[in-house]
Amino acid sequence: MKNIITLFAVLFVCQITLAQDFKFGKVSKEELAETFNPLDSSASATYLYKKRRTFFEYHSSTGFQLITEIHERLKIYNQEGFDYATKAINLYKGNSDQETASGIKAYTYNLIDGKIEEAKLKKDGIFKTEKSKYRNQTKFTMPNIKEGCVVEYKYKITSPFFSNVDTFVFQHSIPVKKLEARFDAPEYFNFKSSTRGYIGVSPQFNNTWDRTSIKGLEFKIKTTKYNLENVPALKDEPYVNNINNYRTSVKHELSYVKMPQNPIDYYSTTWEDVVKTIYKSSNFGDELNKTGYFKDDVDALISTVSDPKKRIALIYNYVKSKVKWNQYHGKYTSQGVRKAYKEQVGNVAEINLMLTSMLRYAGLNANPVLVSTRRNGIPIFPTREGYNYVISCVELPQGNVLLDATSKYGSPNVLPFRTLNWEGRIIKKDGTSSLISLYPNANSKSSISMMVNLSETGDLEGNYRSVKTNHSALSYRERYNNADEDDFLEKLENKYNGLEVSDFKVSNAVELAKPVMESYKFFKESQADIIGDKIYFSPLFFLRTKENPFKLEKREFPVDFGYPTSSVYRIIINLPEGYKVESMPQSAGFALPDNLGSFKFMLSQQASKIQLLIDTKINSSIISPLYYDTLKAYFKQLIEKENEQIVLTKV
CATH class of the missing domain: 2.60.40.3140 (Immunoglobulin-like)
Incomplete structure (x- = not known):
């Protein structure tokens, strides 16, 4: 019957379409x-x-x-x-x-x-x-x-x-x-x-x-x-x-x-043509060869340093502090590297071509990498328009080091999220090119610790502390350092629907070599349901995942997390006086196939304290749509586990 109704609907639409003027x-x-x-x-x-x-x-x-x-x-x-x-x-x-x-x-x-x-x-x-x-x-x-x-x-x-x-x-x-x-x-x-x-x-x-x-x-x-x-x-x-x-x-x-009486002017046919056109541009290749404007400064910077990694760090941090990004993307320079260096402001190409040139001058095997930002899409076919950004890559025996000096809080191999878009195209000095992965291999870690007191009325107070590394740290620093702290705190309290925060502190906000740490005290009402002489609550409280992000019945495009992640929650709950545990969720663990991810949930009790440990990993930046049903089921199971309740009863 349903198929017949659908058929009539399609026929009706077709008839209307034919009849429309x-x-x-x-x-x-x-x-x-x-x-x-x-x-x-x-x-x-x-x-x-x-x-x-x-x-x-x-x-x-x-x-x-x-x-x-x-x-x-x-x-x-x-x-x-x-x-x-x-x-x-x-x-x-x-x-x-x-x-x-x-x-x-x-x-x-x-x-x-x-x-x-x-x-x-x-x-x-x-x-x-x-x-x-x-x-x-x-x-x-x-x-x-x-x-x-x-x-x-x-x-x-x-x-x-x-x-x-x-x-x-x-x-x-x-x-x-x-x-x-x-x-x-x-x-x-x-x-x-x-x-x-x-x-x-x-x-x-x-x-x-x-x-x-x-x-x-x-x-x-x-x-x-x-x-x-x-x-x-x-x-x-x-x-x-x-x-x-x-x-x-x-x-x-x-x-x-091919105009009459003129030779053929090629724009793009193969990737070789594309790279040749870009590299030969006066706003790209010629800019890489300019060194006179920075020689004295770079000589003074690296004169006593011979270690390649230290030279990379010195030059990378120097460019980041010397030239401010004007928020314009582009693989071509606008005003040129010399002017950008002098005026201390430039677009993406001016900053990262300048960086590449300095690294080469320092004796490092550095080359520009053409990138299409996430917003720009993925260049599948040979195209000049497909790339709208450029970063730098240094090839070392230990592996490639990707750098983007427009990112104030970035670090080697920790690129801004906008550039994490499948593969870039590295251009060598001889004009040849090859693909290079932009996604990081190392997990970005987030570790959250809470020690809380649950009252008999269901209110919660305690201490919160988080430690973040790599892209998790980069993302946090961009949000925190670019915001007014009062506004930042207001958004934090609103995120958790009325959380009251005090003694807020952030450590290593600009010390990029260290993990960024956030800590505060908090109070939140109604974190448990009181029914008769029993108290019901999720041990994750306001941190639990409430909604499955994957809702489509079928998905034909990949799931892109941007970078691999590892999240650990350690929560100690002090029970209200006069109550004992009647029941609590069982410890459990499950995983995605092919080591794509895993979830561990461990719950234990010691006297009047409950300890919760959750360890969640997504080990791949991109997950094929072939795994979509499995991934959707994984998140459903994760959410169900995080929302299972502990039941307390009066002694």
């Missing part, structure tokens, strides 16, 4: 009357129609420009979907050129007493802002938004950066009923395409090629079309490095240009 402004009463998506009743909104066309225009004065035309129609079912009534258009800019958005036309439609009423977006509802020196933004929020409304808009983006075609995104966090996309490229530009995601995308090619004449320049056009229907929403979940890595999409990247 997607011409701009032709919104139907059926679209406005729909109260939920028949194929995804949990969706707060749905793209009824998405259309994109990207093509080239030629002007004799400016040459080729990239034009993208967008038309989108959305159905908003409830208040949770109101966010989709705001559209932000990101526009890139260079030193002298910039993208522009024009022709914005938008309406909101509501069904009132059986009639369609429309509200037009006015010019004063469109806002233009400068987000950074590399990006502008045009943003608008649709008027008269109500539950059940339909919004529709269209606009055009004109870009002078013809080699940078924005990704064709086919899958979103809400469903898409109908999608049409088209890419027209002149014969002079050879683009290669790469597909992501788990939904099959079959492009339609125009193999005959149209011959076009623009402003007196005649050339052929190759057309690629995409038509999709009923694209399901992509559900995000915790521990995903970047959901866009798994979103169904197509990227068109310029491979080479």
Whole structure:
């Protein structure tokens, strides 16, 4: 019966799709009357129609420009979907050129007493802002938004950066009923395409090629079309490095240009081409060869030190303290290493290429490593645009040492979380390259100790102490050192729903060679249930895990923890006077297969004290989706164990 209902729902959706008129402004009463998506009743909104066309225009004065035309129609079912009534258009800019958005036309439609009423977006509802020196933004929020409304808009983006075609995104966090996309490229530009995601995308090619004449320049056009229907929403979940890595999409990247009477200009075809293009850039390779600006300072720094590890530490810490990161990413320098050194501020490339150059000058085998940050995604195919960051690597007989001097609280082989993204590409002096893992091998440890007194009314007071190393320490230092302490404490108390903290202290906040330690006294009400003459409580109290982070029935993308971890809890509980233990959970232990992780729970009693030891390990940064069901069950069992209760009864 369920299958029959589903079949009717699919047929109904298909009939509606065929009947719909997607011409701009032709919104139907059926679209406005729909109260939920028949194929995804949990969706707060749905793209009824998405259309994109990207093509080239030629002007004799400016040459080729990239034009993208967008038309989108959305159905908003409830208040949770109101966010989709705001559209932000990101526009890139260079030193002298910039993208522009024009022709914005938008309406909101509501069904009132059986009639369609429309509200037009006015010019004063469109806002233009400068987000950074590399990006502008045009943003608008649709008027008269109500539950059940339909919004529709269209606009055009004109870009002078013809080699940078924005990704064709086919899958979103809400469903898409109908999608049409088209890419027209002149014969002079050879683009290669790469597909992501788990939904099959079959492009339609125009193999005959149209011959076009623009402003007196005649050339052929190759057309690629995409038509999709009923694209399901992509559900995000915790521990995903970047959901866009798994979103169904197509990227068109310029491979080479062959203009009339000119030689072929290659952009990217193989990784060798990519590396060669990047390395030969004056804003990359040439910057590595500049040494005059730092020679005297580095000579004074390392003149009495010969040990390679000590030289690495001295130079690494010197660069971190000398040049402040301006928060801009990039594999290319902006103002150059000399100016960054002089003004003591620079972007990622200026700081880490400077670091690499200094390490080489000190006689170390140091090379730059191209990185794609977690937010940027994973470069699967040869691409210049895939890398947006650079770090440094020193090769020693004992192994590689990865360094990022933009990270104030980082240390050797403890990279900032943003860079922990599968593999980087190390570039040697001879221009060759190879892949190098960015994930750490050593576990980041967190050890928590508590000694507490439980009262007969269920209140809890005690002492808390934590010790953190490696990435756990890095993460803590970034949160603590970059915050006002009062705000930090307020967030800590709110995290545990009304915890009262006193005598708060942090040790080794900036001494990176030592573990960071946090300690405080606390009081928290109602940490046990009082029923008659019995007291019920979890021995982990407010530290216990309450919710399984993995909720999807099926997951097709990896679980990415970022780095391996080891967490140990040691808790001593002083029982209230006049009570004894009636029952308590059994000690237990279980593990994930292939040494991916383990959980140990040990509980014991000595007189009026209960001692709890929990040892949890996740030994791999990434866990394959093949283990998802096992991992989900592991966390379910862990949560159940942590929430088991001790029962006290009056003596």
